[in-house]
Every structure is written in structure tokens, then in C-alpha cells.
Amino acid sequence: MKQVAAAVIVSEGKILAAKRKKERLGGGFWEFPGGKVELGETAKEACKREVKEELGDECQVYGRLPVKRTYQTPYGELTIDFFWTKLLTKNLHLVAASEYRWLKPTELAEVKWLEASKDALELIKQTDLEKVISNGK
Template identity: 75%
Template sequence: MIKVAAAVIVSDGKILAAKRKNERLGGGFWEFPGGKLEPGETPKQACQREVAEELGDQCEVLERIEVSRHFTTPYGELEIDFFGPN
């Protein structure tokens, strides 16, 4: 199981998402900023780190969004914690 944290960033009624490059695994699909948890990291910490790495900005992670968290993909089983506005 791959554990991932993702940020749902909302501004002026718009949600930030990026389209994966076609040559990458999962190419053409849309994704939220985020990524895999590092050893010893909580999902909340991973979300903050990933946003800083990907967007060059610090963020305040609010609350975990209660949605389905388990996904089967061509590259494995994912467990995703989504964080965003409450």
C-alpha cells in the first residue's frame, strides 16, 4: 500500500490541480499537490512538505477531508489523506 497526502487548495472558487505529463506514469490524469509519506512522517506533515517542495510555499494544513481514501491504480494500491479547508 502506497500512503499519500494531498492538498485541496481552494482560492476564489477555483481548485488547484495539475495535469500529469503524458510520458509519466498516470500521464494525462489530474492530481492535487502532494505525494508519498516519508518514513516517520504523518500525513499532515507530508502534505505540508510536499506543498512547500512543489509550489515553493508554506501552507497551513487545515483538516482531513472525509472522502474515500483507498484507490486501486495500475501502479498499486493507494491510501490518500486529503487535507483542505474546513
């Protein structure tokens, strides 16, 4: 089973969405920046590292979203931890993504998300994003 960490990056009441490059698995779908948890690494550490690798940015990682974690995908079973995150820098390099968008919770349905993101999206729609970061959840 593959273990993944994903950054639900919050800024000014919006969430950062990343469109996967066409040549990657799941290419063309939208997701939260993140990737595989490496051996000896916690999911929270992986989230921070992946933001640095994929975006070129430093971040603060807060609490895990209380959503479903295990998914069956066309590529195998996946365990994913979604973390509330705030960028400390804003380089937003396009490494694993072809495009980024800052979306309000009401705009999340405007793009086609990977299936594993759907439970996190539902929770985000019900959350006061400003309080998440200010409370350091």
C-alpha cells in the same frame, strides 16, 4: 501499500488542479498536488512538505476531507489523505506538473482527473469553499 497526501488548495472559491507531466505515472491526468508520505512523517506533514517541493509554496493545512481513502490503481494499492489547504505564498513552480489551473467547483469536470480524486471531487462540488478556509476545517 503506498500512502499519499494530497492538498486540496482553495483560493477565492476555486481549487488548484495540477496536470501530471506526461513522463510520470498517470501522465496527462489532473490531480491535487501532493505525494508519498515519508517514514516518520504524518500525512498532514507530508501534505505541507509536498506543496513546498512541488509548488515552491508555504501552506496552511486544515482538516482531512471525509472521503474514501483506499484505492486499487494500475500501480498497486494506494491510501490517500486529501486535506483542505490554503497557500500562504503563490509561487506555483512547475515541478511535478506541466500545467496548473484554478477551477470553480462547477468547472472540475472540464479536465480528466486521476480516478483516486473522484470522491474528493464530488465532496468539493457540495462544499462552500469560502467557509472551509474561513472556518479552518
